[in-house]
Amino acid sequence: MTATLYIGNRNYSSWSLRGWLLVRLSGLEFQDQTIPLFTPDTKAQVLAVSPSGMVPCLHHGRVVTWDSMAIAEYLHEQFPQAGIWPRDxxxxxxxxxxxxxxxxxxxxxxxxxxxxxxxxxxxxxxxxxxxxxxxxxxxxxxxxxxxxxxxxxxxxxxxxxxxxxxxxxxxxxxxxxxxxxxxxxxxxxxxxxxxxxxxxxAAARSDPWVIDWEAAARAGVAPVAQRK
CATH class of the missing domain: 1.20.1050.10 (Glutathione S-transferase Yfyf (Class Pi); Chain A, domain 2)
Known part of the structure; x- marks a missing residue:
């Protein structure tokens, strides 16, 4: 079965990092696809692949699993020897x-x-x-x-x-x-x-998007990603 993990920007998306590390740990062969976060098109792009409108979201054959904890449990079921959770x-x-x-x-x-x-x-x-x-x-x-x-x-x-x-x-x-x-x-x-x-x-260094969190906080507005 083919597997694709949809993630957000490597430099900023904490939940994507969790999901990506979990899939790597499981040993499942997969490709990842980045959807830039904090842009005007983000919500529509994520909803096209994730029912919750959030990443990460794992597509494994016909199975779609979103939310990092759900992904962890799915991978543990599929690959029980991978060490997602301790044996004891x-x-x-x-x-x-x-x-x-x-x-x-x-x-x-x-x-x-x-x-x-x-x-x-x-x-x-x-x-x-x-x-x-x-x-x-x-x-x-x-x-x-x-x-x-x-x-x-x-x-x-x-x-x-x-x-x-x-x-x-x-x-x-x-x-x-x-x-x-x-x-x-x-x-x-x-x-x-x-x-x-x-x-x-290392991959996060090439993230083409920049977010100025402090400027957004000072202005009292939602952060917006801009290309470098």
């Missing part, structure tokens, strides 16, 4: 729980630090809400690395779906120069060096 039931439940928490939470962090992989921002005072999000992320990562991470550099030792779900947070922390504990800093470095993530980061 305790670890697997924990991995799913922290992934779901990422999926539904951390809204303040998302708003304050939109993913912009090749931005370089240093300093800045974070709101109490963002600080609370950061403390929780640090707690999750430190706990996983301490309890389950002995077999490798990632949350459950080996690279897994949970790491894919948190990869965009790694990008946010790195581009914003957020200082956290040693375990967290080591994890950030490991995720960025992971081969699939590193490939995505």
């Amino acid at each position: 039931p305790v670890q697997r439940a924990h991995a799913r729980s922290i992934s779901a928490e990422m999926h539904s939470g951390f809204a303040d962090l998302r708003r304050a630090m939109p993913m912009d992989i090749h931005a370089s921002k240093r300093g800045g005072t974070q709101s109490p809400e963002v600080q609370s999000n950061l403390r929780r992320i640090e707690q999750i990562w430190t706990d996983c690395r301490t309890r389950f991470g002995a077999g490798g550099e990632f949350l459950f030792g080996a690279w897994s779906g949970a790491d894919c779900m948190y990869a965009p947070v790694v990008m946010r922390l790195h581009s914003n120069g957020v200082q956290m504990n040693v375990t967290t800093q080591q994890y950030v470095a490991a995720v960025r060096a992971q081969k699939d993530t590193a490939e995505w980061i």
Whole structure:
């Protein structure tokens, strides 16, 4: 069966990064197709391939799966040996729980630090809400690395779906120069060096679209992508 993953701009689309890493981890052969986000034509183009009007969306033969968590579960069903979730039931439940928490939470962090992989921002005072999000992320990562991470550099030792779900947070922390504990800093470095993530980061450099998040925020308007 042929497989196509529809994604948004590599430099900015955090959910696309999650979906793309998950498909790579599964071992499924696929092609990706980018739909530029934050343009006047975005909604119509995405709706043509994704019922939710959002990316990522995976087309695998006759099966259409959208939303990163749904994609993770579909791939786990199709490729149970790929390591989307840990084999140990305790670890697997924990991995799913922290992934779901990422999926539904951390809204303040998302708003304050939109993913912009090749931005370089240093300093800045974070709101109490963002600080609370950061403390929780640090707690999750430190706990996983301490309890389950002995077999490798990632949350459950080996690279897994949970790491894919948190990869965009790694990008946010790195581009914003957020200082956290040693375990967290080591994890950030490991995720960025992971081969699939590193490939995505390199490809993001050639993203032809630019978004000025700060200008949009100052003007109180929705961000608009412009060609470089």
